[in-house]
Amino acid sequence: PTGVIEADAVIIGAGPVGLFQVFELGLLEIKAHVIDSLGAVGGQCVELYPDKPIYDIPAVPSCTGQELTDNLLKQIEPFEPTFHLGQEVTKVERRDDGRFDVETTAGTQFIAKTIFIAAGVGSFQARxxxxxxxxxxxxxxxxxxxxxxxxxxxxxxxxxxxxxxxxxxxxxxxxxxxxxxxxxxxxxxxxxxxxxxxxxxxxxxxxxxxxxxxxxxxxxxxxxxxxxxxxxxxxxxxxxxxxxxxxxxxGLSPKLGPIAEWGLDIERRQLKVQNTEKFETNVPGIFAVGDINTYPGKKKLILSGFHEAALAAFGAAPYIFPDKKIHMQYTTTSPKLHKVLGVE
Ligand code: FAD
Known part of the structure; x- marks a missing residue:
């Protein structure tokens, strides 16, 4: 059908972890579409505490929820993510070819190779x-x-x-x-x-x-x-x-909502991941990062979500580039990463 967007990666949730997921995928040359039910990006940081300082972001002694979000947006700029805001993802269904049909309340449709659920505590809805x-x-x-x-x-x-x-x-x-x-x-x-x-x-x-x-x-x-x-x-x-x-x-109350109906393992309103190597759910190709996931030792902190996003990107790369060997490289020294970051 026309109008369906073919995507390598669809990120559900534009909170801090969803935004940083764009960055980690970008380094691996994977372009992302980001969907959020709210009209603005930033998740809990912007919705619940835009003016409050956060003190435990590594190397950032203090920044507000809004500042963290603005900085993340700046950081992911080189990767030109496409945002689809003000729409909730209602449908995620595995296709016979292993990809996924994704659909939002605004009628936006995707066929995605990989999905990153960064849905936090669920989508915020007015009480x-x-x-x-x-x-x-x-x-x-x-x-x-x-x-x-x-x-x-x-x-x-x-x-x-x-x-x-x-x-x-x-x-x-x-x-x-x-x-x-x-x-x-x-x-x-x-x-x-x-x-x-x-x-x-x-x-x-x-x-x-x-x-x-x-x-x-x-x-x-x-x-x-x-x-x-x-x-x-x-x-x-x-x-x-x-x-x-x-x-x-x-006020707004978060609802797990449609996520509960996508055939994913759920434990106490969180998505169980298979392991802490890839943060992949029980459905191959669907990853869960940030507050929405659970595993032994999970801490619902932004810095944990950032780490999860990095490993999930590596975990997903083989679905997008089956024949490519993926190496980790340093942003400081890698000419290839300088090129993708646009800092040559
Ligand atoms: P979220 O920020 O929850 O974002 C998830 C996004 O997904 C939301 O915007 C939601 O609308 C969207 N979404 C969900 N379901 C759907 C769907 N089906 N379709 C479309 N969109 C969807 N953490 C720290 O590390 N340090 C702190 O100092 C700190 N202080 C905090 C203070 C307060 C008052 C609160 C409430 C939290 C604090 N946290 C702190 C926790 C931190 O905010 C969370 O860990 C972080 O926001 C999680 O990010 P996330 O991207 O996983 O999810």
Missing amino acids: TLKVDGIDVFEGSQLHYKVKDPAQFEGKNLVICGGGDSALDWALNFVGKAESVVLLHRRDDFRAAPASVAKMKALCDDYEMQLLIGTATGFETSADGKLEHLKVTAADGVTRRVPLDMLLVFY
Whole structure:
């Protein structure tokens, strides 16, 4: 079929380990496609702690999650990886010719010789609002992310959550939306203290409203629109809050998801690798690196993932170059590596 991408290597996950996998494959002259369900690269480092310093990357005394990611991107630039972001890999199926059919939620299709699963703790998905039946409004009046802020201007908004996303968007929409109600289950916020102070000041000025309570139900209008959210407060009283749009920021939770259905050996939500020589799974040609894998002595550290990526690349090379003898070379001194790195 047309549009199918034939690839030597497909990397599932653009966290630090998936990114470094590009580098290690690149040194062996293997080009990679990288897929991530998130819209940005960096995995946990960017999603969970972009501004926090990491102190245990060898020879880097301190760098933030975002800086580590930016440096990895710079390091892999010579290898020109192709990124496919904002799409989850749903299908991995072995073909009769030993290669794999790979497919994403965006409909991107690959035929891959080798696969590197660097999926960390699984693909991050928004934690949903647990109110029976309210999911039918997802995408119309119930949103877990803001794609187009203009959509919410002039509307009566209820924003749920107590973290940075909830507070940032609430503050952003004050003055642009018709009304902004922030709903959080308790008067204690994970968000930056400065944002919390700003929010409370706006509430004192009647520019927005803070409700402490839990969403427990909803009411619809005659034409089936979401009209009221029922909010139960700590005193047990349930109030009806009118709204046009409901924004929920309960954070992201990782899901192993489709990976569980690809016929791979799984032990406590991790992929078992055959050995620590190649980090290959029970399916020949599929390797698992970084937080997603498990083996005796496994430590979920970035530096362990980097090492695994190097050995997995050597382990995979025979699938791509069956007749080539692969030697390890030093980047300092090898003219061949200088050539692939573009530093001749
Ligand atoms: P991840 O970073 O989890 O990235 C995996 C990526 O795969 C994600 O972006 C995900 O969306 C994607 N993905 C998963 N499934 C799919 C799918 N089916 N389709 C498409 N994409 C998919 N480690 C250290 O070494 N030092 C530290 O100081 C340190 N501090 C930390 C602090 C915090 C708060 C946390 C939470 C972790 C810390 N870690 C630290 C751990 C470190 O972040 C992880 O070891 C590292 O991120 C693992 O990298 P990874 O590439 O294996 O996976």
